[in-house]
Amino acid sequence: MENNNSHSQNSHSYGIYILVWLALIALTTVTVTVSGMDLRSLTVTVALVIASIKAYLVLIIFMHLRSEAKTFKVFVLVALLFLLVSFILLFADYSFQ
Amino acid sequence: MSINTQAPAEVHIHRDDIGARMGMWLFVFTELILFGGMFIIYSVYRYAHPADFHLAATELNTIIGTFNTIILLTSSLTMALSITAIQNNNRSLSLLFQFLTILLALFFMVNKYFEWMAKINHGLFPGSDELLSKSAGEILFFGLYYVMTGLHGVHVLIGMVLIAVMYRFTSRGIITHDNYVKLENTGLYWHLVDIIWIFLFPLFYLIT
Numbered sequence: 534m535e536n537n538n539s540h541s542q543n544s545h546s547y548g549i550y551i552l553v554w555l556a557l558i559a560l561t562t563v564t565v566t567v568s569g570m571d572l573r574s575l576t577v578t579v580a581l582v583i584a585s586i587k588a589y590l591v592l593i594i595f596m597h598l599r600s601e602a603k604t605f606k607v608f609v610l611v612a613l614l615f616l617l618v619s620f621i622l623l624f625a626d627y628s629f630q
Numbered sequence: 631m632s633i634n635t636q637a638p639a640e641v642h643i644h645r646d647d648i649g650a651r652m653g654m655w656l657f658v659f660t661e662l663i664l665f666g667g668m669f670i671i672y673s674v675y676r677y678a679h680p681a682d683f684h685l686a687a688t689e690l691n692t693i694i695g696t697f698n699t700i701i702l703l704t705s706s707l708t709m710a711l712s713i714t715a716i717q718n719n720n721r722s723l724s725l726l727f728q729f730l731t732i733l734l735a736l737f738f739m740v741n742k743y744f745e746w747m748a749k750i751n752h753g754l755f756p757g758s759d760e761l762l763s764k765s766a767g768e769i770l771f772f773g774l775y776y777v778m779t780g781l782h783g784v785h786v787l788i789g790m791v792l793i794a795v796m797y798r799f800t801s802r803g804i805i806t807h808d809n810y811v812k813l814e815n816t817g818l819y820w821h822l823v824d825i826i827w828i829f830l831f832p833l834f835y836l837i838t
Contacts, residue, residue, distance in 0.1 A: 545710070545714060546714065547711060547714055550707055550710045550711055550714065551707070553707075554703060554704065554706075554707040557703045557706075558700060558703060561696065561699050561703065561831075564832055564836065565692070565696050565836065568692075568836035568837075576837070580832035580833070580836055580837075581829075581832070583832070584829050584831075584832055588825045588828050588829070591821050591824055592821075592825070594710075595706055595707075595709075595710045595817070595821045596817070596818055596821045596822075597814070601651070602648065604652070605651075605652070605655060608652075608659070612659040612662055616662060616663070616666045619666065619670060620670060620673070623670055623674065624673075624674075624677075627674055627677070
């Protein structure tokens, strides 16, 4: 029952998870505080930027993407790009109707 | 006509953890498209009715939303920690973290229940006279609110069942320190549920 290369491991220590969790809680506090301010059109942008940073942390650390093979990273990138392209194309169409 | 190709001397455990994780990621992408489509609908309607969306969002309870965000983020932490625990061959600690994850998910759903019931008691539910008397944008906002947080809630329930199954697997020794890909994949699913909430939270609760 020895581990060989095909049973690769994604191991992180307890500490890094707790650090990431603290960062996620801190970012939540920031996004709630910022939403209380009057930033006009910037409000949505700030909220989405903070949400993206949080999602990035979850993807990289909690979902082990940092230690996965390159194929995984490319896959995720392509999936996210596909979603982004869907948004851009839809808004390009919608705004000029 | 079968030929036994297995080497007799050395027994190789036929397992492909990378393949298993890749399969889970592919499923995660389908979920991304499912929710992504809804976020596209949300963004178009918000773009079309910005004032109504702001007005409708004032009805949502930011405190309960923030509380649920913290609960779900913490449940993601306990899920990740349960994998580290099983990697370190600490079964009881892994079981404790899995149990905490289920408990936090339950707290999330209880909060969700009270949140939805408060809305419904105020007459704000799809098709109600109260809601239909409001503007088109507000009706759309609450329609999206119920569909998106509802579908997310269904995912939380499915996640709870999955983690409960993993708990049983771990306690029965099916998930061990050198064979825990099932727990890892459940973790991937659970973190996806977390990521979806990370975007739902500011888009519904913080636009006032």
